[in-house]
Amino acid sequence: MTHFLFYDFETSGLAIGFDQVLQIGAVACDPDLRPVPDARMNARCRLMPHVVPSPTALYVTHLHPDRLDEPETRHWDLMADFERFASRYGPAIFIGHNSLGFDESVLRHARFQSLLDPYLTNKHGNRRGDTMRFARAVWLFRPGEIDLPMTDSGRPSFKLGPLAAANGIAFDAADAHDALYDVEKTAELAAMIRERSPAVWHAMLDNTAKQNAERLMRDNPVFAAGHVDRFNTLSAWAGSLIGTFQSEAAVLDLGTDPDDLAAHPLEELIGLIGTDPAQPIKPMRLNAQPYAVPLDVASEDYFARLPTLDKAEWHRRAARLAANGRLRQKILEAMSKRFADREPSPHVEERLYDGFIPRHDEPLMARFRDAPPEERQELIGQFEDKRLASFARRIVYFDSPHALPAGTVAKLDAWKRERLVEAAEVPWTTLPAARADLATLRETEGNDPLFDAIEAYLDRREAALSA
16 A cells, blocks of 8 residues: 655755755545544754754744754654655655655755655655646646636645645644644645645646656656746646656657757757746656656646647657657757756765765774774775765764764864854855845844844854864
C-alpha cells in the first residue's frame, strides 16, 4: 500500500544549501487521504553554529531567537529522524505545498550535508508531488473546478492560506508557518482537489513518478501541456515529445511547425529552448510533476487558450516530428549544451549536482553517522568524495571539536568567523546582512517587540565572536 506523506519545513531562511531546517512537520495518510492514527511528526532542532537566521524568516514564522538553541536535537540527527519516520510508511508519495519549489531542494541539500542519500523522495518506490502544482494544474487544464483567491494585481494566489480559505478549509493565519499546522491544511487541500477535480488529480498524481510522466509523453503523440511561473503567469500548448535528456523532456509546442525548425543551426536552437511563449521547444522536468496530461483530461476552456489549429493539424505536425530523427537528435544536442559552460561553484554547499556519491562512500556514510567522535575523525580521510569529507569534518567540528587536531580546529574557527562576519555579498546570511535585513523590517513593518529580541540576539552572536 502506498501512503501519502505530507510534510513541511520551517527554515532559518531561503538560501538553499546555506540555511537550515529548524522544524519538520509531517503527517502520513492512507491511499484515501485519511490520516493514519498516530502517524505524525513534529520536531525541531537547534541552529548550527555557522548559520545566521534571516530576521525576515524569524518574523514570518514568529520564532523568537531565544528558541534557536533550545532543542537538544542536532540538524543532522533531525534529518535521520525524518527518514526513520518516513520509512515506516513507505513507499510513499511525498507531498508539500510548494515543496517542489523549495522544501524538496532544502531536503536534498540538508541530507547531503548530513551524510545521507540526498534522494529520499524518489528512490525505493517513493514519489513526490506538490499541492501547489495540483492546484495550478486545475487552473491550467480545467479552470473553475476549484476556487482561486485573487491578489490586488488581479492574478490568482496559490499561497496555502488564501487558497485553503477560498475553498472552504478553515485556516487560522495566526497558526500559519507552523510546520505541523501547514501540513494538516495541505492534506485537507489535497483531499479537496481530488474531490472537485478528479480528472486533473489522477493525471497529475501519475506524474509524481518520473517514469509515468515519460510514459504519458511517449504514449500520446499529442498531449495537453503548460507552464505556470512563480508570478502565476500561465502559458499553454499542445505538446509532442522530441526526446529526453537526463531528467528533462524536450517537448515541441505544436503551435510551431517542426519543418520550420529544421534549417536552424545548433546555436539558434539553443535559444529556442525555454518556457517563454515565444520559445517553441519546452524543457519539462520529468521528475518534478510536469504539467502534462492526456488531451481528454483538458476542458474546452483549456483549448480556448491555444492557437486556432484543429487537432488533426497537431497530429500531422507530431507525425512529421516523429519521422524527422535528424531534427530530434539536433534538438537534444542543443538541450545538452545549454549549460555546458557553467562554472562549478566555489562553495561546497552548491555542488550537490556536480556528481553522484561514489559507491565506495555509501557504506562509509552510515559508518560515520554511527561512529564515536574519535573514529569519525579517522573516517574523514577515507571519503573519496571531497564534498562529503568537508561536511563530515564540519559535523565533527560542531559536535566534538576535541576529536580533531588542534590545527584543524584553528582553521575551522577562522572559517566560521569569516563566514559570519563576511562583508562582501555572499549567498548566505551573515551578521552584517542580518542587521541590514532587520533595519528594512523596522522600516516596513513598524515596531515589533520581536525586532528588539532579534537585535539582542545578533549582538550576542557578535560578542561571542569577539570573546
